[in-house]
Amino acid sequence: MxxxxxxxxxxxxxxxxxxxxxxxxxxxxxxxxxxxxxxxxxxxxxxxxxxxxxxxxxxxxxxxxxxxxxxxxxxxxxxxxxxxxxxxxxxxxxxxxxxxxxxxxxxxxxxxxxxxxxxxxxxxxxxxxxxxxxxxxCYHDDQRSLAGVVRDFFAEAGTGIEREAAEFLAAHLGGDRQLTRRELEKVLLFKGPGADPVTLEDVTLCVGDSALLGLEDLAMAAAGGDLPGLERGLGRCFLEGSNPVSLLRAVARHFQRLHQVAGAAAAGSSVEQAMKGLRPPVFWKAAAGFKAQAASWTAPALTAAMERLLEAEAACKRSGAPAESLAARALLEIAANAPGRRRRRA
Known part of the structure; x- marks a missing residue:
């Protein structure tokens, strides 16, 4: 059963x-x-x-x-x-x-x-x-299931966590449960059990420079057309044992957020206003780059990129498929065709 x-x-x-x-x-x-x-x-x-x-x-x-x-x-x-x-x-x-x-x-x-x-x-x-x-x-966590993992972890530890902090962790943690728990334990050790609720500032201080936030860098590089940065990020993630499907999903989440901002901007909001509505908020170090990407990518191009990521994920799940190569190829194709890269080359 x-x-x-x-x-x-x-x-x-x-x-x-x-x-x-x-x-x-x-x-x-x-x-x-x-x-x-x-x-x-x-x-x-x-x-x-x-x-x-x-x-x-x-x-x-x-x-x-x-x-x-x-x-x-x-x-x-x-x-x-x-x-x-x-x-x-x-x-x-x-x-x-x-x-x-x-x-x-x-x-x-x-x-x-x-x-x-x-x-x-x-x-x-x-x-x-x-x-x-x-x-x-045992499948990799998506953002929705990760939110439950985060809440349950801190509830079991007897420590509260603010909504924005939980959303930030759910958006930035990888799909591997063991790596997720390792990062959550880091936050708990920093905050201490039974103390005040974990805040957004707490989690960004703890995981802001970690390998998990390397996924944010990877997504920014892919959407920004930064091929050297993307290649470095892929090498680092694969060296640290990141699952290729987790990388694809992290980049897909980034494109979904860009699509959300682009849609709001097309409806009359400014990019800045649309970004303020994102939950979790854009990591402050990446805010300027995210704004530039949201302004340069069109909705059809974002949809095409997300479809390419879904195709790559399906290919990675097929038995015997070279998952790392398939994921890297898809991300490099997206980066090579990013509007920011086309403008720089022109």
């Missing part, structure tokens, strides 16, 4: 029930690790008893098909349920996993980390359709 929404949250808090095995998959490796850690804590406690936790790899159970059932049947010294994690699993172990699920996984709780499995994956279809198993999809 597919686990989503409230059912997923209940399962993460109290895993098991009728099912004793779950597949965790998707492109967001940080979110996969977060879910697996929550499941391990719920089953084996914190800190986990090392004698109640075991790990296998997909290669190990492929070489020894009985190893999964053997680990799941092993007893713990202190009693309680055993937690078994299978890493780097793929379609090569589907038949073994099916035999294991059909014959009953026993009392152990088994988590299979399948990595980024495509929709046609046989392992994914097995867990999504099996009556005694579950499947948890």
């Amino acid at each position: 597919k686990l989503t929404g409230a059912a997923l949250q209940r399962f993460l808090a109290e895993p098991g029930g009728e099912g004793h095995a779950v597949l965790v998959f998707g492109p967001d490796a940080g979110l996969r690790r977060e879910h697996i850690a929550r499941l391990r804590k719920a089953v084996a406690g914190e800190p986990a008893d090392p004698f109640s936790v075991s790990e296998l790899t997909g290669a190990q159970i492929k070489d020894d098909p009985a190893s999964l059932a053997d680990e799941a049947a092993s007893l713990t010294f202190g009693g309680g349920k055993r937690f078994v994690l299978v890493r780097d699993a793929g379609d090569a172990v589907t038949a073994i996993a099916k035999d294991f699920l059909d014959n009953g996984p026993g009392e152990a709780f088994v988590v299979v980390d399948g990595g980024d499995l495509p929709a046609r994956s046989s392992l994914r279809k097995l867990f999504e359709g099996h009556k005694t198993a579950g499947a948890i999809a």
Whole structure:
């Protein structure tokens, strides 16, 4: 069965029930690790008893098909349920996993980390359709889901956060959940738990020069036709492990905001007035450049750029596609055709 929404949250808090095995998959490796850690804590406690936790790899159970059932049947010294994690699993172990699920996984709780499995994956279809198993999809956060992550993080820490500060973080954080939490922890450490609410000034001081705001620089370079700056930004982001889809979405958000300002200006507002209506507000360091871009880009050109970004994202998600190259090519094409670059060359 597919686990989503409230059912997923209940399962993460109290895993098991009728099912004793779950597949965790998707492109967001940080979110996969977060879910697996929550499941391990719920089953084996914190800190986990090392004698109640075991790990296998997909290669190990492929070489020894009985190893999964053997680990799941092993007893713990202190009693309680055993937690078994299978890493780097793929379609090569589907038949073994099916035999294991059909014959009953026993009392152990088994988590299979399948990595980024495509929709046609046989392992994914097995867990999504099996009556005694579950499947948890881990996709990159978009701005809407990030807003919830930000609010929940500070609520759990007992610290308030002002609306503009939360909107700024949601707009500038990347799609990888682990990197997001790292930046939120930085803000919390700076502010201190239980103190006054986190303000916009607090978050810009904490993350304004971070790698996450490097996404803002990347978007500004793409929309401004700054090819050298874009190439440097891409190199930095890929070196730091940024997901290509996250980069494309960050640039797409920038173009959406430009489109919003351009539309307001066409309706009679000034660019400055339209920019004041943006939420979150434009980062002050980028305000002058953003204003220039909003004045130079036309609505049809912005729409075409956003369509190109969507095409690149879809291409990146296809199995085997060189995602970094596809993302870089799309961004460089947009930058090469940016109106600001055409004027400079003229």
